Amino acid sequence: xxxxxxxxIRIEGPAIAGxxxxxxxxxxxxxxxxxxxxxxxxxxxxxxxxxxxxxxxxPAAIDLRSLPLSPxxxxxxxxxxxxxxxxxxxxxEGVSTLRETRISGVWWVEHRDAHGELIAELLEVARVxxxxxxxxxxxAAAAHTLRERLSVAAxxx
Amino acid sequence: xxQGKSELTVxxxxxxxxxxxxxxxxxxxxxxxxxxxxxxxxxxxAEQLRNSPRPSVIYLSFQECTGxxxxxxxxxxxxxxxxxxxxxxxxxDDTLMAAAGEAAETARAKAMKDHFGKYVLLVDxxxxxxxxxxxxxxxxxxxxDTLREAAKGAAAIVCVGTCSSFGGIPxxxxxxxxxxxxxxxxxxxxxxxxSGCPPMPEVxxxxxxxxxxxxxxxxxDEHRRPKVFFGNTIHDRCYRRPFYDQGKFAKTxxxxxxxxxxxxxxxxxxxxxxxxxxxxxxxxxxxxxxxESGHGCIGCSExxxxxxxxxxxxxxxxxxxxxxxxxxxxVLELTAGAAAVxxxxxxxxxxxSRLRQRHSEQRTDGETKGS
Numbered sequence: 207x208x209x210x211x212x213x214x215i216r217i218e219g220p221a222i223a224g225x226x227x228x229x230x231x232x233x234x235x236x237x238x239x240x241x242x243x244x245x246x247x248x249x250x251x252x253x254x255x256x257x258x259x260x261x262x263x264x265p266a267a268i269d270l271r272s273l274p275l276s277p278x279x280x281x282x283x284x285x286x287x288x289x290x291x292x293x294x295x296x297x298x299e300g301v302s303t304l305r306e307t308r309i310s311g312v313w314w315v316e317h318r319d320a321h322g323e324l325i326a327e328l329l330e331v332a333r334v335x336x337x338x339x340x341x342x343x344x345x346a347a348a349a350h351t352l353r354e355r356l357s358v359a360a361x362x363x
Numbered sequence: 364x365x366q367g368k369s370e371l372t373v374x375x376x377x378x379x380x381x382x383x384x385x386x387x388x389x390x391x392x393x394x395x396x397x398x399x400x401x402x403x404x405x406x407x408x409a410e411q412l413r414n415s416p417r418p419s420v421i422y423l424s425f426q427e428c429t430g431x432x433x434x435x436x437x438x439x440x441x442x443x444x445x446x447x448x449x450x451x452x453x454x455x456d457d458t459l460m461a462a463a464g465e466a467a468e469t470a471r472a473k474a475m476k477d478h479f480g481k482y483v484l485l486v487d488x489x490x491x492x493x494x495x496x497x498x499x500x501x502x503x504x505x506x507x508d509t510l511r512e513a514a515k516g517a518a519a520i521v522c523v524g525t526c527s528s529f530g531g532i533p534x535x536x537x538x539x540x541x542x543x544x545x546x547x548x549x550x551x552x553x554x555x556x557x558s559g560c561p562p563m564p565e566v567x568x569x570x571x572x573x574x575x576x577x578x579x580x581x582x583x584d585e586h587r588r589p590k591v592f593f594g595n596t597i598h599d600r601c602y603r604r605p606f607y608d609q610g611k612f613a614k615t616x617x618x619x620x621x622x623x624x625x626x627x628x629x630x631x632x633x634x635x636x637x638x639x640x641x642x643x644x645x646x647x648x649x650x651x652x653x654x655e656s657g658h659g660c661i662g663c664s665e666x667x668x669x670x671x672x673x674x675x676x677x678x679x680x681x682x683x684x685x686x687x688x689x690x691x692x693x694v695l696e697l698t699a700g701a702a703a704v705x706x707x708x709x710x711x712x713x714x715x716s717r718l719r720q721r722h723s724e725q726r727t728d729g730e731t732k733g734s
Contacts, residue, residue, distance in 0.1 A: 269401075327396075
């Protein structure tokens, strides 16, 4: 043993700033004790899609209703992904709920119809899900409508 | 039905009707999910449709029972109203349109002229050619003449149902009206067969929507059926499949096996040789499908299903397989003793499936006879 780097080092606690670095630890609260091979496959696919989003800015989605997930698998997947900071709902012929998971960029999206029935359930991999953004043509139409209202309001009685 | 607004894009039309882009994206996402399309198809569908004018669609009904239109009007995703009002301009359908007589025929002629080379032609029913075409006429013209004329300006033809796809019941031996499928009469246009008696409503609307969205004929199997809906057998996706694998079969419709939901193979189920989406999309808004109601599949989306013996004879003893491709003797050899042993059943089914693939370039009885 002639050099310092030859000394074996074992990290027993989380990495601290400026200290020795280990592999990134999962965020607190994430439970990756996954037993289902189906859930493991989904998580591996999400990792690949996140790389794609980060490197090429290409969003993607996984249709959960197309996968043969048991209720236990579903619960395991929810636990593995956890809840993030953002939750939004869209009222458009029924409520759509969009929750960012603790995996940044992975959104759990549920679309329900006017009767509350689940009509689509996806894991979207995106900076912001497409449905949340306002559309350019609708913004332009809204500006036109607003100006019309202002001109009507400005007319003398 | 023509609104005279076919120049407007779908997006512009939705905006006029106060339907937001978010509602539209949600609708397309739910539609893609219901049709088991890849999830990226939802937003792509929304984007493409918003920027395109509604395509003109002409629906011709010939020698048929109207079951296909009955099925179409029960589509849940997308609904027929949504399809008609938002995505397509259904310019002619003599069953659904309010106009009749000369007004209806004028609407068809105008749509064919205005959208020559661009409209989608849907055909329901076989085309009788016997007695100079007298078995099916409309406006004084035979079905064959009407089809030939309408096909000239079509971008593509979608055959709705087994009759227009493969001849169907009217084509059954002895075929008294000289009926033929569309593919036997029109040879120079892309043809998409959406078979079934009737076809699944979501498969009709899904195929149409997919074509309208992409402008491309989807990937088709050897019978010109969209692979996305006809890529698997009913048997492959059947929830009773585990019982088949275990060799547990119902022997009658009211025995203990039937009550326990065991496999209906020995009661004549044609699921192993039938390609369709009934077991995945299901009928009546995803409620169930025939096998779930306790009856075997009759194979109604396959060519020649009408002339293959009893619906209640097991495949091993029926002249089943593939019309014009698998001789009954071959099927019998492959399936010898199969009804008794589950493992042998699996081998036989795989054998029929392999034969089916090997003969993938050949055409059905009806298509061959007519070409």
